[in-house]
Amino acid sequence: MRKKIYGEEKTKTTLTLTQTARDWLEDQRVKLKAVSISDTIERMARENSTAG
Numbered sequence: 001m002r003k004k005i006y007g008e009e010k011t012k013t014t015l016t017l018t019q020t021a022r023d024w025l026e027d028q029r030v031k032l033k034a035v036s037i038s039d040t041i042e043r044m045a046r047e048n049s050t051a052g
Helices: 019-032 037-051
Strands: none
Touching: 019 037
């Protein structure tokens, strides 16, 4: 069974990014005090989905 977070099962996704995008995501990870890039993306997506 895959790990659940926010009451949802996680799915594996592969991204191909430029170094510029990777660096930006790493900066965001530090600012958010997230544990990983995937956690950073998850938090940003959840923040944006509840903002509207």
